[in-house]
Amino acid sequence: MAAKPLHVGLVQQANTEDRDKNLANSTAAARRCKAAGAELIVFQELHTGLYFCQTEATEVFEQAEPIPGPSTDYFGELARELDVVLVVSLFEQRAPGLCHNTAVVIERDGTILGRYRKMHIPDDPAYYEKFYFTPGDMGFQPIQSSVGKLGVLVCWDQWYPEAARLMALAGAELLIYPTAIGYETTDDAAEQGRQRDAWMISQRAHAVANGLPVVAVNRTGFEPDPSGVTNGIRFWGSSFVAGPQGEILYEAPQDVPTESVVRIDRQRTADVRRIWPFFRDRRIDAYGNLTKRYID
16 A cells, blocks of 8 residues: 655744744744645744754753743644644753753644654754753654654754664654754855755655655754854755655745745655665674774
8 A cells, every 4th residue: 555645834934032932933934834735834943942052051941941841832722733743842840050052842632642752963163062961862863643653853963864764763753853953154155055966865865765755944043152253044944845855846935934835755764665665675793883983
């Protein structure tokens, strides 16, 4: 029997310091996605506020919240109202002084199905995430939902083929990446183009290598650096969906908040894996060195 298609809503936002306004924008966009037929709606990384990792400031920890908590309660009610599955991205406080960058999958009835704690944590100019987030400790486990088995990862994870592979090997039917990435505004146009192209190419390669659709949802808009050390980040938007051969099914504009509902033909995963049987031909007996930091 052929797999049913899946209609996925992507919500690309430009955020402000006003949490209530951000939530209102997310809610309105989700309702528009539902009206357009979405069964699954994905939000960008840390979508309730600004991307606060441009600086290291202890007062930011006041924004962290438990899971379950206020945000999962809010989006649980929204999922129940709209009868959709949601993927939300939150600043999780696990304990005082112990926080994670966490994606949560919420079922149609508002219940929490599972969470994924971001495993790869960057520490680069304007992306000082190691100050805030402890690396995840839940591994790479897809989350079963009424719309399928979701391989949810977060942003920096998208540069690591191992993460996508392990999700695929565990049975993920779809790879999902809530994201916050953009240009440092002093980068010239050529460098900006190289960075954005590399970002898309790497994820399209995960689609090809694993025979799976990929959904990446990025934020857009300019957010200044509160410290003034850098010139801020212009998030490049470009949220997209790729099919299991890396083909682009949808790409959002770079600089406009938008939402869209994309039809994913899940039968193509089975069809593509028959003609490109990468899983069959993997030499799992020869990959032991992948667990080493470096082969000296």
